[in-house]
Amino acid sequence: MTIKDIAQLSGYAVGTVSRVLNDRPNVSDAARQRVLAVVEEHHFKRNSNAKHLKQQSSSGVAIIIKGSRNMLFADIVEHIQALLRDSGYPSTVYYLDEDHDEVEQARQVCRERRPQGILFLGSNLELFRAAFQPVRVPCVLVTNSAAGLGFANLSSVSTDxxxxxxxxxxxxxxxxxxxxxxxxxxxxxxxxxxxxxxxxxxxxxxxxxxxxxxxxxxxxxxxxxxxxxxxxxxxxxxxxxxxxxxxxxxxxxxxxxxxxxxxxxxxxxxxxxxxxxxxxxxxxxxxxxxxxQDAETMARRSVEILLRQVCEGEGAVHELIPYRFLPGESTRELREERA
CATH class of the missing domain: 3.40.50.2300 (Response regulator)
Incomplete structure (x- = not known):
């Protein structure tokens, strides 16, 4: 039995199950009781040695952000870091200029920090096509689709x-x-x-x-x-x-x-x-x-997909998050052409 199985049987997300098993806060009493009941019923035991080695040999989740002035990214990252923290995963944020190579940054992070996973905000798909292959850890593109790239460890959550x-x-x-x-x-x-x-x-x-x-x-x-x-x-x-x-x-x-x-x-x-x-x-x-764009949903699904890949070895997933048009006040009907 795996954490994913417990999540399916309990009706709660993998992140919630992980927080219960790691005795983390921000879990409702009902969720904790239900997850623990499933654990007891199926005699589930985590491999504490493997868990210890995993924590010692990695540095949590890396978040690589391309563009330091993007307010949407700031909102998404705030949600992502809170979700990762609640799930027991530390995160490190790397800011890059819009012209820099995020894939090279990921390769460097993998060499130096050995993260368990990487989330990318802002990306050039041509850089991924050319040089992503050496990156072996689970990754998720946030706000861009990786559906056409064909990497088994590269998921995406985006808007159309x-x-x-x-x-x-x-x-x-x-x-x-x-x-x-x-x-x-x-x-x-x-x-x-x-x-x-x-x-x-x-x-x-x-x-x-x-x-x-x-x-x-x-x-x-x-x-x-x-x-x-x-x-x-x-x-x-x-x-x-x-x-x-x-x-x-x-x-x-x-x-x-x-x-x-x-x-x-x-x-x-x-x-x-x-x-x-x-x-x-x-x-x-x-x-x-x-x-x-729904920043909160995009952040939540990105983290859930990444942690399922990290914990269960799940394959690539590509999701589109619905958007809404907000009419605002900055447009009007054109009644007469300007010269």
């Missing part, structure tokens, strides 16, 4: 970025906007930016509209300051635009400030839609229209 980006642009089109600018990441370095770009292209194509990427797409880092600069470049190149879709909320925040500094109102002059659903967007004036 292409579909969500397409819907965001279509929301603007439904309001009458056609002259739409896009602020997004570098597609060569960010799979998220590439996938959302595909969604943008799909929206234009399905509505029979031409999309001139050289004119309508401005590359930006996922940061407020970069969103501010990108918005200025878009206005200089396309002064007639009536709406903007930013591929992250932090870029959208910077864009709104840039519009204000140019004497333009949101949404009176230009409508703005973001992506992520970070808390800050709900406190802006106007409240930001955005695609909300």
């Amino acid at each position: 970025d292409a579909r969500a980006a397409r819907e965001a642009v279509e929301r603007l089109m439904a309001l009458g906007h056609r002259k739409i600018g896009i602020i997004g990441g570098c597609m060569e370095a960010s799979n998220t930016a590439y996938t959302r770009f595909l969604g943008v292209q799909q929206a234009f194509a399905e509505h029979g509209l031409a999309f001139d990427a050289e004119r309508q797409y401005e590359i930006s880092r996922f940061a407020m300051s970069s969103g501010y600069e990108a918005m200025g470049h878009l206005l200089d190149r396309m002064p007639e635009l009536t709406a903007v879709f930013a591929m992250s909320d932090v870029q959208a925040v910077g864009a709104i400030r840039a519009l204000h500094d140019r004497g333009l109102g949101v949404p009176e002059d230009i409508s703005v839609v973001g992506f992520d659903g970070i808390e800050l967007g709900g406190y802006l004036v106007p409240k930001l229209a955005t695609v909300r």
Whole structure:
């Protein structure tokens, strides 16, 4: 019998079972009693020597984050660390610049720290295709899909970025906007930016509209300051635009400030839609229209999948977490084309 079997018989998650067996807090009395009843009924005994050796020979879970200013990542990591702590797994966070190689960082961490597992936030799938093979520990991509990579130890939990980006642009089109600018990441370095770009292209194509990427797409880092600069470049190149879709909320925040500094109102002059659903967007004036990713669910499922791989040797799992569009106050119906 394994921990996974106990989880199935008790009706509780693997993480909950692990906390009970390790006598950890944050477990309800009902859950503790039910798990212990299953343990007693089936005469389950953990191999304490193996457990001791496992704890001595590893350094818990590594969390590799690509992009230090991503507020969505900060929210997800907060949930992840709490879940790991409750399950008895220490965690170490590694922050990388958006241009750095997260797979090389993982290989270095494996050589020096021997983690039990790795969680990646922000990733370039081409780097995984080229160099992930030597990484043998269970891993999960959080916010990006690894479904097409084919590694048995690499799972993923993500949102359907292409579909969500397409819907965001279509929301603007439904309001009458056609002259739409896009602020997004570098597609060569960010799979998220590439996938959302595909969604943008799909929206234009399905509505029979031409999309001139050289004119309508401005590359930006996922940061407020970069969103501010990108918005200025878009206005200089396309002064007639009536709406903007930013591929992250932090870029959208910077864009709104840039519009204000140019004497333009949101949404009176230009409508703005973001992506992520970070808390800050709900406190802006106007409240930001955005695609909300479920950070809490994404964190929980990522940890559950990783710990099942660590504890039970489960194979790769790839899940899509539903998103929601929040209408906010930063868009309006276009009644008259701006010159």
